Amino acid sequence: MPEMPALLANTLVPWFAKPTRVTTIESLAPRLRRVRFVGDALKGAHFEPGHEVEFRVGPTAFRHYTPTHVDVATGALEVVFFLHGQGPGSAWAEALQPGALVDILGPGGRFVLNREAQHHVLLGDETCLGLFVALLRALPPSANVSGAVEVSPGAEDWPGLVGLPLTAVPRTGPTPRGMALLTWLESSGLEGSTGTTAYLSGHAGSIVMLRKELLERRGFAKRDVRSKAYWADGKRGL
Ligand SMILES: Cc1cc2nc3c(=O)[nH]c(=O)nc-3n(C[C@H](O)[C@H](O)[C@H](O)COP(=O)(O)OP(=O)(O)OC[C@H]3O[C@@H](n4cnc5c(N)ncnc54)[C@H](O)[C@@H]3O)c2cc1C
Known part of the structure; x- marks a missing residue:
């Protein structure tokens, strides 16, 4: 859901989100950032390659992103953000700093690997x-x-x-x-x-x-x- 009234988001996010902290940010290129999030709540999470997560990127705005991997043993998750520069998600990802507290919804989804394919x-x-x-x-x-x-x-x-x-x-x-x-x-x-x-x-x-x-x-x-x-x-x- 890309938009949600702020009051509803304030109530729901604490219930469903996994609290994490940004530990590392790598500027791979001027418009490409790799960010690592770590939180105990991610430990033991169910993750399949291709699963997505959702971030609250503004008072009423939510956007989806894809972890490159989730280390369910250490509770670490990494995302590669493309900073296209035209929306709150891009601006939020660009403004992230090490130490920031970030709530993560998910992971989940149905777009996954066909493990039978050659x-x-x-x-x-x-x-x-x-x-x-x-x-x-x-x-x-x-x-x-x-x-x-x-x-x-x-x-x-x-x-x-x-x-x-x-x-x-x-x-x-x-x-x-x-x-x-x-x-x-x-x-x-x-x-x-x-x-x-x-x-x-x-x-x-x-x-x-x-x-x-x-x-x-x-x-x-x-x-x-x-x-x-x-x-x-x-x-x-x-
Ligand atoms: C399941 C899922 C997983 C995703 N995973 C990732 C990921 O891992 N990394 C990542 O970088 N993105 C990912 N995306 C894409 C990202 O969520 C979108 O680009 C999103 O629109 C960004 O939100 P925004 O607030 O910056 O822009 P919005 O407010 O959504 O859009 C504002 C304007 O920007 C335009 N726009 C949006 N994206 C782009 C773009 N890429 N290039 C040019 N114009 C654009 C829109 O058409 C619109 O006109 C994922 C999306 C989905 C649905």
Whole structure:
């Protein structure tokens, strides 16, 4: 729920949230931050790679983010924040300081890894870096993984900054979002087959376009395409 009356939030959050403290903040790039939250309440939490958490980013505003991992033994959780600069979530993440007390709702969710797949194809944008780290951490080093992350020109090193062996594809000029990913897909020669699962995330419009390409032109079965929109043009929170 992206918005909630402040009075209701003040009542509900203390009941449901896990209190944590920010212990580490890394500025990976000017608009990319990795933040570590630690709290006893996270110890023993149920976490699956791909699960999301929710932060209260303003008196009435809540936003979703994806832990790269949760260490349920030590109660530590890490999130990679893309600071897109146009909303309260981005501003909140940018203002976080070590020592800050932060309530975390979750983790939970249904977007998870297909552990039966032999080939994992990851496609998304800057908001998905943490998600893709989480999915990859759960796979053996021998896993067959491919994919691309659409970024602004100049941010081609971002997948590498978070340890992802994925291709960065820069957006060019006035082309619609997702076109760089579509071009990558077209040149990849990728075809749907038993054992291949595609994960589409990030910008909602890009997901629609990529999903259509996979299902209608690349022979993917619906069950082999998992998608989760993380943000949409002009929309506040998803
Ligand atoms: C389940 C889930 C998990 C997510 N995990 C992560 C994560 O781990 N890391 C992360 O960085 N983000 C993540 N996101 C995306 C993040 O929640 C959204 O980008 C969210 O809109 C940010 O809130 P905001 O208050 O900054 O902007 P909002 O108030 O939601 O939006 C304000 C304006 O900014 C635009 N906008 C929102 N996001 C972007 C963007 N990325 N680029 C350009 N314009 C944008 C909107 O279209 C709107 O016009 C996740 C989203 C979901 C649903």
